[in-house]
Amino acid sequence: MSVTAGPEVVTLGCRLNIAESETIAALLGDRDVVVVNSCAVTDAAVKQTRAAIRRARRARPGAELIVTGCATEIDREGFAGMVEVDRVVGNLDKLRPDHWGAVPISPSRFAGHARAFVGVQNGCDHRCTFCAIPFGRGPSRSVPAGAVVERIAGLVAAGHREVVLTGVDVTSYGPDLPGSPTFGSLIERVLILVPGLERLRLSSLDSVEIDERLFALMTGEPRVMPHVHLSFQAGNDLVLKRMKRRHSRAQAVAVVERLKRARPEIAIGADLIAGFPTEDEAMFADTLALVDDCDIVHAHIFPYSARAGTPAARMPQVAHEVRRERAARLRAAAAARKAAWLRELVGSNQSIVIERSGIKGHAGNFAEIHTAPAPPGSVQRVRVTAATDTHLEGTTA
Structure with a gap:
């Protein structure tokens, strides 16, 4: 039908x-x-x-x-x-x-979403050996700050309380624009020029591109949510080198430790790949340990997928069943870490944006909280009363 x-x-x-x-x-x-x-x-x-x-x-x-x-x-x-x-x-x-077949238009609301997503950057100039996205998105291109501010101001005027800045490689924002602004300077401009924006969330960041200006905003600006998602991919130095990543394992651990010292409530998310070509059990063990070493509570885990035309596709491949098994072990470790973190939040007060269902939302640290029905899109203060392995339960504070 x-x-x-x-x-x-x-x-x-x-x-x-x-x-x-x-x-x-x-x-x-x-x-x-x-x-x-x-x-x-x-x-x-x-x-x-x-x-x-x-x-x-x-x-x-x-x-x-x-x-x-x-x-x-x-x-x-x-x-x-x-x-x-x-x-x-x-x-x-x-x-x-x-x-x-249309004239230029910018939607005033983000239909069907409590949070609004605003693209500030597209494409990527890096060539990680496993990734085909640069072929699909092209080189890095930044949206002028004025257009970003105008877009966010319109979304806030339409009733959105939270905005997520997104892109393919958002921390590379700016070198292609006049004056070479940085991602941190863009965030500062948004916060100053859109005072009605209550909550600003950042999408996946490359840890090596977190400069002092961005770090200060992530750890010291209350309107920037205490939730950072980092593009780690692996926890073994040789695998990282073969991926052509620009950070080491020690640098990944150090950046999380520094973030946690400056803002203890910050929640860490990360992208991790299981079964990258040439990965042996000892190499995988380093990635598995990274879940605890970096206190990763929001993990995006993928078994390695060979993409045609990428250098990694020409490397010695790990068997598919091994990739799946390692991904399952990573997910189990991440789930255990998240469950323990959620239990620690019982008794706390959290501010959440109610989603379409009207009965749940996400706190600043991106913990999912179920509560009494409330208008979608509204911000509610919730007292956390219980935890499951995947989400929190709460009552209006």
Whole structure:
């Protein structure tokens, strides 16, 4: 059975895709169209994109079906050749109004989200050996600060209490702009020029690019949430070198220790890859230990996925079953660390933004808290009364 005609955007992948999908949705008007905004970070993500396309065609047989996003850059001909697909819009063109037959427009609200995501940077100039995203996103490009401020001011005026700054490599923000501003200077400008913004959250950061200005804001500015997600990827120095990462294990531990000393309540998240090529059990043990050594309570864990054309795909591969087993062990360690952290929060008071369900939200440290029904998008002060392994329970304080 088909659903009612009208625009629909199906989003896969990262927070930047979420932000871009909101702009695409605003450009579609009232057309009978489905857009699949794809992801290519892993083979699984590409398969999920293809599955989403097939589901969308079954649900909307009469709609125009357009595919965009990173997967279209990695395999444009493959997606254009799918019988379900009417048109492919390149990743670098997906925010251009002329590709959607529309005039420039900026959505006033982030539909369906309590938090609003604002893209401030796109692309990446680094070439980690496992990553195909630079092929899909191109070189690093920064959004001028004035446009970021204007966007956030509009979202706050429309009722959003929390904004997330996102990008592919947000800490590389600025060198391509006049005066070479930094990510820290952008944050300062947002906080000064949008005084009504109550909560500012940062997406994934490269720890080696956290300068003193950014560090001071992350640890000393109360409107910047006490939650930092770091792109660590591994905990063994040789693996990090083969990944072409720019930090060592010791530097990863040191940056977390410094953050915790300056702001003890800060919660650490991290991206970790299990089963990178050449990884042996001892190397993996270093990554497993990083969960405790860096107090990682919000872990994004992936088994390594070979991406065509990347240097890592040509390295000696770890068996698929070993990758899956190591990823499972990493997830178990991260889950145990998170459960212990959640128990420590019982009895504390937390401020949360209520999400669409009306009965839960995320604290500044990104702990999920379930509480009494409240208006979506509102900020509630909650007393934490109990903890499960995955979330907290609380009552309005």
